């Protein structure tokens with residue numbers, strides 16, 4: 001069992017857990033992830049490592065409530081215990097170049113933040129482009145603002161915050177100004193796909209942190225397979241970062257949607273159960 | 280015991296003693312075990328058929344050379360504890376191996392009675408003792424602690440065997456396991472209807488009683504590695520038993536469509552994550568109407584029979600060769616057919632196609648014919664031109680083997696691998712790093728439980744020799 005030492009709420013749907021895990025804290029790197037199973041009946045869900053402290057023996061992850069598991073996790077409090085936490089998994093994020101841009105979209109911002117922070121700590125000059133459909137879905141804005149960034153660009157589809165439009169507009173400007181040497185992106189598939197196309201147009205190297213559905217997270221089951229450069233790769237052991245210009249995005253998107261119907265059923269069953277007897 | 284002039288005289292006339300099987304149409308509704316095994320009377324009747332050969336061929340067929348006529352004699356005498364003691368000299372997992380060994384190619388295939396299809400049911404007898412005689416057998420001697428520490432990586436049959444052997448000999452053993460529970464393939468791969476999970480749990484509990492520590496959720500190569508275990512945590516030796524790894528794929532178009540699974544995923548969702556109980560358990564799976572499974576081994580059989588239990592209308596097992604060449608245990612093929620799995624021999628998939636929602640809906644196949652034998656002696660299949668056809672399929676499962684597990688390099692950088700990524704180890708499991716041993720599927724490639732078990736036991740003895748020197 002893994003004890004929640006601290007729970008922080010960043011906005012209505014975004015939370016951070018600090019979890020006791022001394023050995024994991026010693027080995028954590030930005031870009032790596034955890035597999036979390038909330039309780040005995042729980043699914044194994046991946047979350048990116050958002051923070052860690054080897055001296056104090058904890059790790060952190062940030063999650064956004066989007067379905068059954070994250071909804072249920074949001075009801076956990078300090079002192080509660082998570083059934084299982086496995087990690088760190090996957091390869092740490094590495095990016096060549098002194099001037100980098102980090103693009104995060106939607107829930108992907110939870111992954112982009114620790115990566116941007118690490119780049120700052122490595123002494124790189126870091127720009128960040130945040131994107132979301134609308135203002136309420138922008139997460140971690142204050143945390144990003146607190147980093148020593150070269151520039152912070154915010155876009156929303158409806159213009160309710162920052163500039164109206166998508167992340168590729170600021171990316172294109174940075175490319176034209178030759179202001180960056182490499183890019184890292186994470187978010188919904190269309191956002192990563194168009195970021196990759198934009199970067200490719202300007203010859204800017206770009207990696208994407210992919211988020212397919214996972215079961216074991218240790219290279220055994222094949223669930224997380226993605227097509228990269230025409231080859232089958234396993235996001236959990238070969239990734240999660242890949243050259244974004246080589247990813248078969250349609251494939252990834254289709255596989256991510258494999259369980260949409262079941263996810264809806266799980267949420268409904270959970271809501272029924274939690275209002276009838278559990279609250 | 281049948282005797283003539285005070286000497287044992289085997290019952291030569293009786294056929295193999297049958298066992299009670301659940302009715303196929305009933306058992307395929309859920310995950311209950313397929314058969315109930317032998318009663319005490321059955322076991323004795325079967326033991327009474329053994330010829331007690333002077334030069335027992337059966338023993339040569341068993342990869343760990345269990346003294347088969349020896350334990351069978353004890354059954355005949357009604358000394359079940361004594362029988363189990365004999366098995367335990369060679370095997371630590373009789374309840375498991377009695378159920379899952381490919382007996383027809385090993386002990387029973389070698390039995391002198393086999394040519395008349397009357398081979399002694401050695402597997403059933405072994406399982407009978409493993410399941411029923413633990414309380415009658417001698418508890419193996421446990422040596423006092425010698426203060427030496429060994430790290431075992433992986434809790435499959437190979438890791439379990441190594442840990443058990445070392446713990447009994449006074450070693451302090453910690454097993455590191457990537458998953459939240461132990462057993463390896465015995466837990467997440469082989470289904471309940473073939474190997475009840477309570478048997479696996481009993482083995483793990485037994486190790487805990489011996490003082491073996493289990494560190495679950497611990498992926499060695501990530502959370503720790505050989506360097507740290509030796510230099511900071513004071514381990515004296517390490518056994519790598521991480522099993523086979525990444526699944527192989529067919530490399531045909533449409534293979535990544537939703538609804539196309541690799542068997543490891545399909546079986547893990549059910550066996551480990553209990554997807555058949557969704558939404559009570561959170562992990563979902565796909566309940567196909569028309570399921571097609573590719574492959575002809577035990578893994579393919581398990582996937583096909585799991586599909587039936589998840590409520591499929593039709594389950595088709597598509598294989599490149601014919602039934603005779605299928606590497607699965609004969610009993611599994613037989614049970615699968617009884618339950619309604621249809622065998623489609625001599626076909627190879629060309630492409631998976633999606634419906635309007637993007638989910639797999641049919642598979643295009645071509646017919647194959649068998650040509651000349653290849654190096655393994657099996658006749659190599661060739662495509663028949665112009666023989667393409669389609670069948671409907673809303674869930675497809677591929678079970679065509681695995682590649683090497685990627686973790687050994689991260690776990691122990693000095694351990695040499697062969698060109699396919701498997702660990703190089705000698706017959707005692709020694710690797711190129713003098714502190715590290717390895718065995719099971721990560722050395723041999725996907726093989727069998729008994730070989731993995733045997734390798735773990737052998738490595739334990741080799742380690743003890745090295746650490747005591």
Ligand SMILES: Cc1cc2nc3c(=O)[nH]c(=O)nc-3n(C[C@H](O)[C@H](O)[C@H](O)COP(=O)(O)OP(=O)(O)OC[C@H]3O[C@@H](n4cnc5c(N)ncnc54)[C@H](O)[C@@H]3O)c2cc1C
Nearest residue numbers: 045046047048063064067068069070110211212213214263
């Ligand atoms: C490597 C990786 C890192 C991630 N890091 C973070 C993070 O730091 N913060 C965060 O909020 N989210 C992260 N995610 C996404 C997170 O795993 C999903 O949000 C979570 O599984 C949703 O579960 P749910 O039951 O609440 O929602 P569901 O209703 O089950 O699903 C909603 C969506 O989540 C995805 N999803 C569901 N189950 C899984 C699964 N087992 N594996 C992967 N995706 C799944 C599906 O594509 C689906 O569209 C990451 C995903 C991956 C693969």
Ligand SMILES: Cc1cc2nc3c(=O)[nH]c(=O)nc-3n(C[C@H](O)[C@H](O)[C@H](O)COP(=O)(O)OP(=O)(O)OC[C@H]3O[C@@H](n4cnc5c(N)ncnc54)[C@H](O)[C@@H]3O)c2cc1C
Nearest residue numbers: 433435436437457463464468499522719720726727728731
């Ligand atoms: C579906 C299926 C059916 C089968 N049926 C039969 C059968 O009927 N008869 C038969 O004899 N054989 C059968 N086999 C084969 C048999 O199960 C294997 O040969 C055997 O389990 C190999 O044992 P092992 O200990 O080497 O590895 P495994 O059983 O694979 O165990 C390896 C363990 O190591 C863990 N691990 C992996 N990487 C790490 C890491 N980095 N750190 C920590 N832990 C790690 C894994 O999670 C796993 O628990 C079957 C296999 C499958 C998949």
Ligand code: SF4
Nearest residue numbers: 341376380385386402
């Ligand atoms: S271990 Fe397997 S091969 Fe050996 S006797 Fe038992 S069932 Fe037969």
Ligand code: SF4
Nearest residue numbers: 329330332337390391
């Ligand atoms: S070969 Fe057959 S008959 Fe002979 S000892 Fe072995 S099991 Fe008995």
Ligand code: FES
Nearest residue numbers: 217221222224236
């Ligand atoms: S999640 Fe199973 S192989 Fe990656």
